[in-house]
Amino acid sequence: xxxxxxxxxxxxxxxxxxxxxxxxxxxxxxxxxxxxxxxxxxxxxxxxxxxxxxxxxxxxxxxxxxxxxxxxxxxxxxxxxxxxxxxxxxxxxxxxxxxxxxxxxxxxxxxxxxxxxxxxxxxxxxxxxxxxxxxxxxxxxxxxxxxxxxxxxxxxxxxxxxxxxxxxxxxxxxxxxxxxxxxxxxxxxxxxxxxxxxxxxxxxxxxxxxxxxxxxxxxxxxxxxxxxxxxxxxxxxxxxxxxxxxxxxxxxxxxxxxxxxxxxxxxxxxxxxxxxxxxxxxxxxxxxxxxxxxxxxxxxxxxxxxxxxxxxxxxxxxxxxxxxxxxxxxxxxxxxxxxxxxxxx
Numbered sequence: 001x002x003x004x005x006x007x008x009x010x011x012x013x014x015x016x017x018x019x020x021x022x023x024x025x026x027x028x029x030x031x032x033x034x035x036x037x038x039x040x041x042x043x044x045x046x047x048x049x050x051x052x053x054x055x056x057x058x059x060x061x062x063x064x065x066x067x068x069x070x071x072x073x074x075x076x077x078x079x080x081x082x083x084x085x086x087x088x089x090x091x092x093x094x095x096x097x098x099x100x101x102x103x104x105x106x107x108x109x110x111x112x113x114x115x116x117x118x119x120x121x122x123x124x125x126x127x128x129x130x131x132x133x134x135x136x137x138x139x140x141x142x143x144x145x146x147x148x149x150x151x152x153x154x155x156x157x158x159x160x161x162x163x164x165x166x167x168x169x170x171x172x173x174x175x176x177x178x179x180x181x182x183x184x185x186x187x188x189x190x191x192x193x194x195x196x197x198x199x200x201x202x203x204x205x206x207x208x209x210x211x212x213x214x215x216x217x218x219x220x221x222x223x224x225x226x227x228x229x230x231x232x233x234x235x236x237x238x239x240x241x242x243x244x245x246x247x248x249x250x251x252x253x254x255x256x257x258x259x260x261x262x263x264x265x266x267x268x269x270x271x272x273x274x275x276x277x278x279x280x281x282x283x284x285x286x287x288x289x290x291x292x293x294x295x296x297x298x299x300x301x302x303x304x305x306x307x308x309x310x311x312x313x314x315x316x317x318x319x320x321x322x323x324x325x326x327x328x329x330x331x332x333x334x335x336x337x338x339x340x341x342x343x344x345x
Contacts, residue, residue, distance in 0.1 A: 005108040014104075015213075017206045019093050019161075019199040022109045026203045027099060028213055029131050029167050030174050034101070036127040043330055046121040047292050076113040089259050089304075092160020092196025099126045099163070122296070125330040126254075129285050132327045133253050134167035136336035140281045140324065141168065142176060144247045148279075151184040151246040155238065157268075158228055158255025159189040160196030162221075164283070165251060166204060170213045185219040188241065190226035190234075197223030228256050231267040238275035248280040257284035257335070258304040266315050273320040273339060282321060282337040286312055293331045309333055 007016055007023045014033055015026040027034050081094025097105070101123065102115035117123060145152065156162045165187055173180055187204070189197040201221050207214040226233065242248055250272055256265055272282065287293055287304040294306065313323040316337060325336040 005106070007106045008108065009106070011104070015203075015206045017199060017202040019096070019202075020195055023106070024097070024199070025100060025104050025106075026206060027096075027130065027163050027167065028170055028207075029134060030170055030213070033104060034127075036101070036124065036131065038128055038329075043121075043124070046124060047330060050121050050292065051295060076111050076117070077109055078114050078117050090254070092191070092193055093199065095126065095254055096161045096163065096196070096199070098123050099130055101127065121292075121330050125332055128329045129332045129334050130163055130167065130253065132329065132334040133164035133251060133283050133285070134171055136283050136325055136334065137164065137168035137249050137251065137281065138171035138175070140283075140336060140338065141172065141247065141249055142179065144279050144281075145172075145179050145183075148245070148247050149183075151186065151243060152180070153242050153246045153248045154185075154187040155242070155248065155250045156187065156189045156191075157226075157234075157250065157252040158191055158259075159200065159252070160191060160193060160254075161203065162187065162189050162197070162200040163203075164253045165249070166200065166207065166214075168249070169217070169219070170207070173214060173217065180217055183218065185217060187219065187221035188237075189221065189223045190228070190237070191223065192225060192227060194223060194225075228260060228268065229264055231264065231271045234268060235271040235275045238272065242275075242277065244277050246277060248276050249283070250276065250280060251283040253283075253285050255284070257307070258287050261305065262315075266319055269316060269319040269321060276339060278339060280339045281324075282339075284335055286333040286335060288328070288331055288333055296331055309335070 002021050004018065004021045005023060010016060011033055013031060016023050017026050029035050078094055078097055081091055098118055100118060102119040105115055105118060154165045156165050189200055191197050201223065204219060204221050206212060208217065208219060209215060256268055260268065286309065287306045289306040289308045309326055312335065316323060320339060321337040323335060324338050327334045
């Protein structure tokens with residue numbers, strides 16, 4: 001049995017939890033150690049550097065590129081995750097480690113290559129999209145919670161570590177302390193993977209300890225094995241597990257909006273709309289369609305599906321959802337929707 005890799009140099013004010021055999025920091029976007037300021041000059045520089053690098057790499061024969069990639073990524077924990085995602089999707093834990101930033105990676109499990117990746121355009125994009133997801137949900141939930149004294153229910157589809165959900169709660173508690181007090185809060189993480197949701201549950205336990213950001217709140221989380229292609233199962237799950245008088249927030253960061261083909265994605269959105277209580281909010285991330293994202297997708301082992309915000313908004317409206325907010329980030333677009341009235345025809 002492999003030993004647990006504990007973090008030997010814990011940062012003051014940072015919470016840690018076990019992900020498998022690694023002790024990882026728990027992202028709290030209200031903590032300066034994790035908050036990333038959107039710096040347009042830095043983003044433009046990283047984009048230019050990336051395109052220049054891709055142009056040089058494209059001139060190298062494919063088989064040599066493959067050898068070089070294997071050599072560079074060989075000992076990297078993120079590299080192993082990228083190779084495992086070949087033609088599929090990036091695991092929740094690998095994606096999560098990329099969000100930590102180079103200064104928060106533990107030396108017991110990471111390498112200089114990992115630090116370079118987390119400091120790259122891809123790592124920056126993941127940190128910004130997490131912040132945008134959490135901010136949209138916190139802001140959208142506030143008026144709903146003010147009107148509804150009952151329960152708050154989160155449904156995180158393909159949620160993995162579910163940091164978007166946890167950080168929306170951190171924001172709400174920090175900025176509006178009374179709004180969550182004495183309220184039953186449930187988090188259901190629907191995912192085929194078990195490692196990511198397991199880390200989310202352990203992170204929540206640490207976040208609820210005395211003095212921690214979510215201390216004193218009645219929050220329960222559970223992991224549910226779920227195939228996101230099972231649209232009928234999603235409708236049934238919401239109907240059977242979400243009370244009709246509760247406030248519901250559904251999210252999928254780096255999940256169904258990025259990987260599902262159109263028919264599955266919009267069938268899922270329709271199923272959520274049909275089953276969800278009035279006022280439900282829905283947040284997700286789209287893979288951008290610009291030249292930067294296109295170049296990244298050509299070389300990425302995890303194959304996401306690019307979608308324009310205009311086409312997505314139109315199809316989402318047909319399923320009943322109103323696009324309330326969108327933020328364009330490098331490689332991604334974060335979308336926030338609310339349950340409106342489905343168009344006929």
